[in-house]
Amino acid sequence: MARTTQSTRGVRFMSVSKTILLIVSTVSLFALSLTAGTGAELYNEFMDSDEFYDDPEWQDYVDELGQKLLSYSDDAGEEYYFFVLDNPGLNAFATPDGYIYVNRGLIMYMNSEAQLAAVIGHEIGHVVARHGAKRRRASLLGSGLAIAAQALTGRYEAGQATHAAFQTYLSGYGRDQELEADRIGAEIIAAAGYNPLSVIDAVHVLKDQEMFARQVKGQPPSYHGLFDTHPQNDKRLHEAVRVALPKYSDTIVEPVRDFWEMIDGLKYGVEQNIGTRDGHIIYDKSLRLVIEFPVDWKVRLKQTRVVGQAPGGPSEAEITIDRLVIDQEISPEKLVTDVLQRPDIKEVTSLEIDDSKSVYLAELEITDEDTTGALLAVHRHGYDYYVIRGDSGTKGSQKELRDAIRTVIKGIRNLSKDDLEHEQLVRIRVIVAQPGDTYAEFAKESPIRQHAEEMLRLINGHHPNAEPRAGDFVKIVK
Template sequence: MIVPNLEQRLRRVLSLLLAVLGLALVTACAPSNDTTATTTAPAAAREGQPVLADAQRAAALRRYGGPYTEGSVAGYVERVGQQLVAANGLGTGIWRFTVLSSPQVNAFATEQGDVFVTRGLLAVLQDEAELAAVMGHEMGHVLARHAAQRRAQEARIYQTVIEVARSTRDPQLALAFAEMELVQARAYSRDQEFEADRIAVQLLTKAGYDSTAAARSLQRLLDYNVLQARVLGLPPDVFDRQSRFATHPRTVDRVEAARIAAGGGNVSGRRDSDAYLDALNGMLYGDPPQEGFARGRRFLHPQLGFAFEAPMGYTLLNSPQSVQARGPDNAYMVFGCTARRPDGNMIDSMRRLFPSVPLSDARTLVINGFEAATGVTPRSSTSGDVDGRVVAINFPPGLCTFLLVSRAVGPAVRAEELFHAARTFRRLSASEVAQARPRRLVVVTVKPGDTPERLAARSPADDGYRLARFLMMNGLQPGDQLSPGQRVRIVVSE
């Protein structure tokens, strides 16, 4: 019989598997052909778990920079969402639609009827119908009770694997069985995405929108991913490859399925592109000022007054929690600041920030006038040995830290270039603070002689992808011509 501590270890391993794989577990149910039978799903969930609903909403707001409330965007998105609700008879006072102030391209929903879209997503979509399609997809997950199915499947996997371990007395066999279960659950999750797409087409059609918007919105996301891959120096299909562990089907497959589903809808319905552009005109673009700005390889925080620069070939990703930079050979760094003040010397302060990290070769140094400390920790991971380094900097009133990670079997230069990046940390000058301005998305009318190249050149971005970003943002392809009177989006500094 399996001993209790082994059972606990199995449960921990399973929890890690589920978390690392980002599993969206569901039961093997038949896809629904209509939404009428599940229209009470969010109401029932919210009534049964009001505290959970508030907690999930609060967590989403924290993770994605809070609600975006400037201008008319939030009210516009809420109106579009409520039009979908009313046209499909989904009840009143149940659904909420929120714009998150994040440059990430994302949308999701809670089972209590909270639907979230990010600023980054709005900047990619082309019209109101596409926005309705994305929100309809997320509503489809709620209406089909996918979250509840996920919890049920997760509980079943836990119980089944533990029982296998108990009966066979072989934890390795149990974990192998768990992997097979996870692969099967992934397939169910991919079915969910297709089901949510089909529900989105139904919701669009009943609301009078162009039913092809579901396929078009997916194509926008595919175009965005292709551009992101180019910026990162990766193959164009890197974000869309199918694997046995993928929770989502390939976007190209979803586009084709959505096009087929649209044939049974209203392909001549409204798109309302002008209303969409009017709502987005002047919207904040990219990072919000309170989180600092990732500009190419540079990170600048004018409100706190510091900057640093990632190595060549690295790409910065800013979030409310941290700044990350990923580069060649799986090397990366994570930067963050804390209000915790130094306590004693810098080495002791650094160790207290990372109490569970065994640091060796700890020493003090000065980085552009700031007291600092650093320590090294070789450690192992599932992908092989990696070298880790911590750098802590005394930046009043608190401490800023870099976590630097490179593979021990990779080029030695990776560890050194990351350490050098940490040593670029410095205070911004008054003129740099004044010049570090947020960016806005502005709608302009094409004039005679305007070209994509000319309009893209007005963007303050200097990363070599201004034209590609302009084309993607406006749903254009290389070689497309602009017509006088056409409305397009550009990015400008305040």
């Protein structure tokens, strides 16, 4: 019995010895892997998945600005690479091997080349201070300990728990590292001729966005967890920037590019399934559907309803379209009486679309003195029913309204390849503010579907209550 115990102990000792060797080998292997090009690997992945922003001018701009800033850093002469990702998220990040990626979604919030330089300088600061390498080394050590725990206990759960603990501890940079990157970045941009106070300006703009995202949208923290690393009235941030001020000369420095010219046309948000083209055409890629209004009309989406207005606005004519999906075939008459249950039908007729087709048309009772005509049409396209309501105002007539409804029904068709080739993406546009301009007015014409006024203030650095000043450049979304 004693020999069995001794033998078991020997086996256990040998097992532990092998595990110790495994730990040493594993950690050594992970240490060697730190030299692998994480940024280069990401570059290849981004290339394969087509995640770079498809605009050579922006790629060149960010690279030129990054290389300029790099020349004023402690890593001057080292190989760095700067790229813009076609990602609407508010983020930028650097890898230990000098690859710096900036999302176009973050660029949208910048209001000067100096602010963009502050973001890029901050990321250079992380690489110069070797924050990414330290973070990755500790993370890989956690992976090594996880494998060791699994080998010692024979339980995969123990390895998972160890690794999860390290991941939780190391997720994101800590406040000290963020402030160090702020300090280094401020010194870099000051030496390059940009006001280091732009660091504070950029942080405030991004914090406003994060506050809005938390309060209104319920989104998670974004760029380096600014709320946690940069509290309100952050004295340490101001001190870090103050240290950089002596390196700044107020001599005018030639910018790398015209920032406002560059940002005019920047793609906004995520690619939408629903969009408009030429003002009077609306399309839905998920339904593979197009609706064309008369050429001089303006069309927009309001919730799930398509709304088109004549050149003179609602006082001339307005047409709304609702799409209904019904699991059985039903006549237009039954749809109106049984499903819609409209009590305001005055007279039912038909509307000729062409020589071989006509649709249900009803004249509605008018209860508004500003309305000169009210019509309701029902059109079936495929398996869907389209309920089309038209109203003419004091500047229009019921005959013109009838013709416009006919044009709209003719314009309900399947999406074609040609439509996709002429797709117009939602983009940032730069205008000069006029006296009396407000974000509320800009929001009315914006394709932003939720919180348009607040979003316009945020991207212009005017959150929560400021309005455009006459003569200033203002970013709108069209």
